[in-house]
Amino acid sequence: MRNKIISILFCLILTAGVAAHFFTVDRYYSENEKRTLKQLPSVSLETIRSGKFGDEIEAYLADQFPGRDGWVTVKTVAERLSGKKESGGVYFADNGYLIEIHTAFSGRQTVANIEAVKRLQDSLAEQGITLRVMLVPTAGEILSEKLPSYAPNADQQEIVKYAKKQGLNVVDVTDALNAHKGEYIFYKTDHHWTSLGAYYAYAAWMEAKGETPDPITAWTREQLCDNFRGTTWAKVNYPFAPFDVIDAYYKTEHHKVDYNSGNYVTDTIYERKFLNGTDQYATFFNSNQATTVVFGEGEGKLLILKDSYANCFAQFCIDDYAETHMIDLRFFSGSVQKYAKENGITEVLVLYNIPNFISDTGITRCS
Numbered sequence: 001m002r003n004k005i006i007s008i009l010f011c012l013i014l015t016a017g018v019a020a021h022f023f024t025v026d027r028y029y030s031e032n033e034k035r036t037l038k039q040l041p042s043v044s045l046e047t048i049r050s051g052k053f054g055d056e057i058e059a060y061l062a063d064q065f066p067g068r069d070g071w072v073t074v075k076t077v078a079e080r081l082s083g084k085k086e087s088g089g090v091y092f093a094d095n096g097y098l099i100e101i102h103t104a105f106s107g108r109q110t111v112a113n114i115e116a117v118k119r120l121q122d123s124l125a126e127q128g129i130t131l132r133v134m135l136v137p138t139a140g141e142i143l144s145e146k147l148p149s150y151a152p153n154a155d156q157q158e159i160v161k162y163a164k165k166q167g168l169n170v171v172d173v174t175d176a177l178n179a180h181k182g183e184y185i186f187y188k189t190d191h192h193w194t195s196l197g198a199y200y201a202y203a204a205w206m207e208a209k210g211e212t213p214d215p216i217t218a219w220t221r222e223q224l225c226d227n228f229r230g231t232t233w234a235k236v237n238y239p240f241a242p243f244d245v246i247d248a249y250y251k252t253e254h255h256k257v258d259y260n261s262g263n264y265v266t267d268t269i270y271e272r273k274f275l276n277g278t279d280q281y282a283t284f285f286n287s288n289q290a291t292t293v294v295f296g297e298g299e300g301k302l303l304i305l306k307d308s309y310a311n312c313f314a315q316f317c318i319d320d321y322a323e324t325h326m327i328d329l330r331f332f333s334g335s336v337q338k339y340a341k342e343n344g345i346t347e348v349l350v351l352y353n354i355p356n357f358i359s360d361t362g363i364t365r366c367s
Contacts, residue, residue: 073237080238085148088235093146096242097188098232099139103152105358110159112364113357114166117350119367121169123337124348131348134171134205135160136193136309138353139186142177156354171349176204187244190230191353192281195247195312202316205349219249219316224270228280246280251319256295259286269294269315284311290331291339294324300346305329305336305366307356329362336366 079087086092091099121131140147141156157174164170177185177193177200185197193201199216206213228244254267264286274282285292288308298320304310305327318324325343327336340348352360 073239076236076238085151090232090235091140091147091151092238093143093148095146095188097139097143097146097186098236098238098241099143099147100191100232100355101152102138102140102154102156102355104154105159105355109361110162110358113360114163114168116364116367118166118168120336120348121167123367124340127341129340129345129348131169131350132171132205132208133163133168133350134173134201134352135163135357136201136351136353137174137177138191138355139193141354142174142181143186159354159358171205171208173201173204176200184245187228187230189233189241189244190228190281191232192230192309192312193353194244195249195315198309198313199249199316202313216249219251220253222248222250224248224272224283225275225280230281246283248283249315252297255318257285258293258295259289260291269318281308281311285314285326287311288328288331289326290328292326294318294326296321296324298322301325301344303327303336303340303343303345303348305348305350305363307352307360309353309356310351313351329366330360332362333365 076087080092084092086101089101091101093099117131117133121133124131137156137160140153144153147153160170160172160174164172177197180197180200183196184194185200186193196216199219203213224246226243226245228246229241230244233241248270250269255269256265256267257269258265266286269285270283271286272283274280274287279287288311294314296318300321301323302317302321303325304314307328307330310326314324314326323343325339325345327339329336339345357363
């Protein structure tokens with residue numbers, strides 16, 4: 001009888017939600033989840049026959065369900081009360097960590113991306129430009145002891161080993177991160193590493209180049225905010241999750257920064273307007289842009305091909321070079337080789353977290 005009542009209540013809530021949907025305006029973007037929401041799909045005989053329309057309308061209704069964020073919270077709390085250790089693609093790990101679930105990677109995309117970077121590495125070498133690759137393990141790899149017992153978890157080190165075997169000039173930062181895994185090197189509610197974690201990788205990169213990194217005390221540390229909840233939190237909307245702290249590190253607070261070839265020029269890498277919004281990590285380098293150029297007082301010109309892990313990494317290297325260029329291949333449609341030649345690039349770093357490196361189809365265009 002109890003199960004029957006619960007089933008009836010669920011059906012009533014679902015029916016009410018669908019009915020209410022017709023009286024609400026569809027949302028394009030979820031601030032909490034930091035992603036574009038599914039819009040009403042077009043219908044045709046072909047999409048109905050293939051079943052594609054059914055899948056798309058289901059995704060549309062799920063994304064546009066009235067009060068979606070609140071229902072995600074209710075679902076997460078109910079699952080936690082029932083003893084579940086994961087929800088919405090996130091593990092509830094020890095010490096308040098919310099860690100993204102990665103159980104498998106695409107072998108085909110792995111091969112394609114590594115082959116593309118190898119071609120680029122070889123082509124740039126002919127021009128006297130050294131390319132290095134930094135594939136960063138995420139919290140699921142470095143903090144795996146915090147995951148629930150027997151939780152499925154892909155071995156990210158296999159990707160690093162394969163990349164080395166294929167001849168990529170890999171800067172392996174795994175040991176550096178493991179050596180400091182007891183420190184605050186990953187956010188608890190976001191998939192990114194913290195600025196501290198990025199510093200340890202920067203130091204390993206410098207050492208791989210035969211250079212001695214400055215101690216972290218050479219940079220001024222500034223707390224940007226202490227109320228950050230990021231991407232993994234947004235997937236579960238868990239009200240009892242901790243808040244994270246975002247720190248900036250700089251030797252020189254102000255630099256000329258040019259986004260997208262003069263589209264926006266400013267005097268700092270920190271866009272503090274984001275600190276009052278829901279995407280506070282975007283404070284670093286104005287979120288993700290197709291091209292970014294930072295002018296420093298060092299020598300040479302560094303090009304970073306990157307995902308958002310590079311956004312807090314770059315704060316440590318911009319004073320080492322006359323110019324630091326960053327390209328996000330998800331938004332850049334030009335030729336990397338042509339860009340390097342036209343801008344006098346002297347060194348290249350490919351910097352991605354491992355799951356992003358595997359999934360970014362734009363990498364295949366880099367060569």
